[in-house]
Amino acid sequence: MAILPPSTLGILGGGQLGRMFVCAARDLGYEVIVLDPSPDSPAGSMASEHLQTAYDDQQSLDYLAEHCAVITTEFENVPAATMQYLAQKKPVHPRAEAVAVSQNRIQEKTFIQSLGLATSPFIAIESEQDLARAEEFAYPAILKTATLGYDGKGQMVCASAAEAVAAYRTLGQVACVLEQKIDLAREVSVVMGRNADGQSFSFPLAENEHTNGILDVSMVPAAVQPELAQQARQAAEKLAQGLEYVGVMAVEFFIDRDGQLLVNEIAPRTHNTGHYTLDACHSSQFELQVRMICGLPAGLLQCHSPVAMLNLLGDIWPEQGIPPWDAVLNTDKAFLHLYGKKQARKGRKMGHINFLAKNVEQARETLDRTRTLLA
Numbered sequence: 001m002a003i004l005p006p007s008t009l010g011i012l013g014g015g016q017l018g019r020m021f022v023c024a025a026r027d028l029g030y031e032v033i034v035l036d037p038s039p040d041s042p043a044g045s046m047a048s049e050h051l052q053t054a055y056d057d058q059q060s061l062d063y064l065a066e067h068c069a070v071i072t073t074e075f076e077n078v079p080a081a082t083m084q085y086l087a088q089k090k091p092v093h094p095r096a097e098a099v100a101v102s103q104n105r106i107q108e109k110t111f112i113q114s115l116g117l118a119t120s121p122f123i124a125i126e127s128e129q130d131l132a133r134a135e136e137f138a139y140p141a142i143l144k145t146a147t148l149g150y151d152g153k154g155q156m157v158c159a160s161a162a163e164a165v166a167a168y169r170t171l172g173q174v175a176c177v178l179e180q181k182i183d184l185a186r187e188v189s190v191v192m193g194r195n196a197d198g199q200s201f202s203f204p205l206a207e208n209e210h211t212n213g214i215l216d217v218s219m220v221p222a223a224v225q226p227e228l229a230q231q232a233r234q235a236a237e238k239l240a241q242g243l244e245y246v247g248v249m250a251v252e253f254f255i256d257r258d259g260q261l262l263v264n265e266i267a268p269r270t271h272n273t274g275h276y277t278l279d280a281c282h283s284s285q286f287e288l289q290v291r292m293i294c295g296l297p298a299g300l301l302q303c304h305s306p307v308a309m310l311n312l313l314g315d316i317w318p319e320q321g322i323p324p325w326d327a328v329l330n331t332d333k334a335f336l337h338l339y340g341k342k343q344a345r346k347g348r349k350m351g352h353i354n355f356l357a358k359n360v361e362q363a364r365e366t367l368d369r370t371r372t373l374l375a
Contacts (some may be wrong), residue, residue: 005029014041314344
């Protein structure tokens with residue numbers, strides 16, 4: 001049975017992804033309860049109700065279970081025990097076991113390879129002895145912490161085995177993966193939804209550019225051959241099926257200079273590279289999340305316009321005041337989205353802009369021109 005408005009939906013996590021989920025859900029007529037410990041939660045400020053407690057606060061979890069028809073999450077580091085506890089009482093999508101796979105890079109890459117999908121060559125590092133046994137590993141390589149690394153955090157590029165040992169010590173000698181650096185041609189991603197009946201639905205492939213490990217620009221349509229785009233969509237669907245996933249997830253891919261498609265990582269949630277869907281598609285990734293967890297049809301996921309998306313980081317905020325938003329708001333077919341965060345910090349995601357145009361080249365030109373006005 002579909003969960004229909006005005007039912008109440010619950011979401012664990014109150015950042016910008018949660019905020020945009022709340023907006024999509026409320027547009028469709030749902031109420032939303034957000035559980036997030038931050039008093040300045042971007043999602044909490046938009047929700048019907050904000051439970052400002054820890055994720056393992058049993059009273060809050062019981063309240064969610066009592067008042068919500070279904071519960072979802074906006075980030076992957078929610079304690080598995082929290083999701084498992086809630087799942088005993090109400091539907092929780094995605095399930096805790098699916099989220100857990102993406103919480104640990106060793107488990108994630110092992111899972112990806114178990115489905116016959118390619119990743120960049122890697123080895124699990126749990127001690128310096130593991131690094132010593134990796135002397136024949138091809139460098140340069142990237143040492144990444146197995147858990148809690150995101151947006152370039154917990155990662156160090158290593159040119160040799162000696163540098164890998166030094167990096168391992170710098171990262172605190174925690175469990176890591178040592179991943180061979182790829183001769184990269186492009187980075188692309190698929191944002192997709194899967195419902196409880198096992199049906200999958202994908203948005204058009206996005207081509208992405210990162211700076212210092214943080215997403216900078218996404219462009220759609222991606223400049224890849226249709227066959228490769230189809231291969232990426234099929235790989236994402238295979239991963240979702242293997243995880244028995246329900247909800248929206250993203251899969252990031254590398255394309256090397258030989259044209260080989262390599263799975264980089266899975267994000268069990270809506271994703272930064274899917275923000276273009278808010279203005280360039282008939283239905284956004286956040287509406288799709290609502291529809292998937294509520295058992296509704298997927299909606300229309302096609303793009304009605306080429307688009308380039310610019311991530312807005314706290315770096316562009318002046319010490320006093322705000323960036324010159326008139327440069328954006330006076331630009332035709334430029335759509336500004338700010339996340340309601342109280343404090344701008346270097347590297348912090350504060351918002352994004354979608355630039356629509358007749359083709360992606362024109363959209364990118366407008367993006368670059370606007371960026372110079374905001375710098």
